[in-house]
Amino acid sequence: MQSENRHAGETGTPHTAAETAPRAGAGAAVRAADAARPGTALVTPATATAERIVRAPKVLLHDHLDGGLRPSTVIELADAVGYRDLPETEPGKLAEWFREAADSPAKAQGDDGGKGLERYLETFAHTCAVMQTRDALFRVAAECAEDLAADGVVYAEIRYAPEQHLEAGLSLEEVVEAVNEGFREGERRALAAGNRIRVGALLTAMRHAARSLEIAELANRYRDLGVVGFDIAGAEAGFPPTRHLDAFEYLKRENNHFTIHAGEAFGLPSIWQALQWCGADRLGHGVRLIDDIHVAEDGTVKLGRLASYVRDKRVPLELCPTSNLQTGAAPSYERHPIGLLRALHFRVTVNTDNRLMSATTMSREFGHLVDAFGYTLDDLEWITVNSMKSAFIPFDERLAMINDVIKPGYAELKAEWLFQHAAGSSGVASGSATPGA
Numbered sequence: 001m002q003s004e005n006r007h008a009g010e011t012g013t014p015h016t017a018a019e020t021a022p023r024a025g026a027g028a029a030v031r032a033a034d035a036a037r038p039g040t041a042l043v044t045p046a047t048a049t050a051e052r053i054v055r056a057p058k059v060l061l062h063d064h065l066d067g068g069l070r071p072s073t074v075i076e077l078a079d080a081v082g083y084r085d086l087p088e089t090e091p092g093k094l095a096e097w098f099r100e101a102a103d104s105p106a107k108a109q110g111d112d113g114g115k116g117l118e119r120y121l122e123t124f125a126h127t128c129a130v131m132q133t134r135d136a137l138f139r140v141a142a143e144c145a146e147d148l149a150a151d152g153v154v155y156a157e158i159r160y161a162p163e164q165h166l167e168a169g170l171s172l173e174e175v176v177e178a179v180n181e182g183f184r185e186g187e188r189r190a191l192a193a194g195n196r197i198r199v200g201a202l203l204t205a206m207r208h209a210a211r212s213l214e215i216a217e218l219a220n221r222y223r224d225l226g227v228v229g230f231d232i233a234g235a236e237a238g239f240p241p242t243r244h245l246d247a248f249e250y251l252k253r254e255n256n257h258f259t260i261h262a263g264e265a266f267g268l269p270s271i272w273q274a275l276q277w278c279g280a281d282r283l284g285h286g287v288r289l290i291d292d293i294h295v296a297e298d299g300t301v302k303l304g305r306l307a308s309y310v311r312d313k314r315v316p317l318e319l320c321p322t323s324n325l326q327t328g329a330a331p332s333y334e335r336h337p338i339g340l341l342r343a344l345h346f347r348v349t350v351n352t353d354n355r356l357m358s359a360t361t362m363s364r365e366f367g368h369l370v371d372a373f374g375y376t377l378d379d380l381e382w383i384t385v386n387s388m389k390s391a392f393i394p395f396d397e398r399l400a401m402i403n404d405v406i407k408p409g410y411a412e413l414k415a416e417w418l419f420q421h422a423a424g425s426s427g428v429a430s431g432s433a434t435p436g437a
């Protein structure tokens with residue numbers, strides 16, 4: 001693979017050979033011989049090959065339940081409930097339809113005033129339509145946990161808006177309980193398949209609606225019963241987070257946790273409000289924080305007051321690269337602000353947002369970053385530890401996940417080269433690091 005020597009995009013930090021050199025000197029000498037052969041690339045103990053990325057422990061903080069259904073499940077559930085408005089009825093075609101429809105904003109030219117996100121969100125009408133019964137919610141939640149675990153995710157916080165699942169007569173409580181039971185079932189199935197995962201729910205309130213306090217209270221009621229926090233989502237333009245101040249103030253009084261979608265379709269004012277008026281613990285996306293970071297011709301970097309605050313306070317950024325490309329919040333993987341934000345040591349996390357609409361997985365998101373910025377397993381471990389530090393479960397549990405699951409997992413992957421070499425493996429990989437791409 002080529003990413004070892006590739007440079008970051010315009011806003012990223014160049015990765016020199018020295019920076020990406022293997023940590024063990026002897027390995028470098030052995031592998032250097034491989035690199036000299038035409039058509040091969042240097043593989044170090046920390047090289048993030050597609051296969052290693054899938055096996056690496058991963059943490060996911062920003063993923064929508066109604067944005068991650070299996071295409072075949074959408075079709076089966078639509079059949080079961082008599083929903084006739086699906087644009088395609090064959091799983092492959094339906095998957096492609098979702099990706100294409102969510103992708104269209106990226107193809108629009110110029111600054112569209114937040115319309116990119118609005119068009120992206122239209123696709124959720126179909127998934128929400130088939131998630132209106134207890135059985136459907138249970139199934140979608142169970143499959144979500146199973147799919148993430150199969151992709152090597154060990155901890156996930158999955159969000160959804162209970163108010164969008166009441167059309168067939170369920171109560172808010174019944175929705176939450178069905179999803180929680182589905183997650184528990186998915187965790188059990190994953191374990192039976194040899195994969196360990198823990199899943200917590202985040203309850204989302206829709207920012208254009210007026211139920212945020214009610215949903216915040218619901219999140220608080222279920223906080224020790226599978227719900228770990230709260231969020232607001234939906235169209236950003238015209239719906240500032242301060243519309244929902246009463247919900248955030250309530251949660252703060254209850255010592256509860258919340259994240260806010262901000263700085264995706266809208267820029268710095270939205271991020272500033274989410275932090276300084278609403279008191280968000282994390283930023284959903286926050287990618288437009290880049291507007292407050294100035295890189296001079298000579299490479300010196302100057303942070304504005306807001307960007308400084310975010311970095312100094314270690315505010316986690318829930319970045320979702322593919323989703324950002326689709327909504328037009330970033331121009332390409334190579335020029336995604338994550339390159340610069342990671343180099344400047346912001347509390348960067350990497351997420352999927354909507355696996356169905358973005359046709360992605362955690363492994364694919366990592367793969368895109370490896371291809372774009374030459375990230376190694378060390379970078380991916382750093383990101384994963386960042387995510388785990390930023391999770392909403394108690395500190396001792398986060399620490400155990402970091403020390404007993406994440407670090408040993410990456411150490412094991414990096415140690416493998418020792419024994420592969422002894423067995424005569426060439427250690428050479430080629431092509432893209434993006435799994436399944």
Ligand SMILES: O=c1[nH]cnc2c1ncn2[C@@H]1O[C@H](CO)[C@@H](O)[C@H]1O
Nearest residue numbers: 064121124159160161204233234261
């Ligand atoms: O990237 C996003 N930005 C804002 N809202 C989103 C995004 N992805 C999904 N949703 C919205 O969140 C609801 C609950 O899961 C979804 O129905 C969708 O409308």
Ligand SMILES: [Zn+2]
Nearest residue numbers: 233261284353
């Ligand atoms: Zn989102």
